[in-house]
Amino acid sequence: xxxxxxxxxxxxxxxxxxxxxxxxxxxxxxxxxxxxxxxxxxxxxxxxxxxxxxxxxxxxxxxxxxxxxxxxxxxxxxxxxxxxxxxxxxxxx
Numbered sequence: 001x002x003x004x005x006x007x008x009x010x011x012x013x014x015x016x017x018x019x020x021x022x023x024x025x026x027x028x029x030x031x032x033x034x035x036x037x038x039x040x041x042x043x044x045x046x047x048x049x050x051x052x053x054x055x056x057x058x059x060x061x062x063x064x065x066x067x068x069x070x071x072x073x074x075x076x077x078x079x080x081x082x083x084x085x086x087x088x089x090x091x092x093x
């Protein structure tokens with residue numbers, strides 16, 4: 001499903017476009033975008049509002065540690081994402 005940035009896909013205040021996705025795959029997505037906020041953001045909040053199929057959903061965004069999502073490392077399980085590395089290999093033949 002595609003929902004372009006605008007009245008049906010906006011972040012307030014400061015939006016409507018703060019880098020949120022416009023194309024949505026089925027199921028839930030984690031870590032699909034981030035918003036850079038100023039150092040003095042403190043307890044301020046943003047709200048991401050999406051309207052699709054006549055239904056509006058709002059997602060509150062804040063810096064409260066209780067709601068922090070760290071998708072790249074799971075401290076409880078010790079899981080980290082796979083790493084891909086490349087090295088130079090010269091063919092001398």
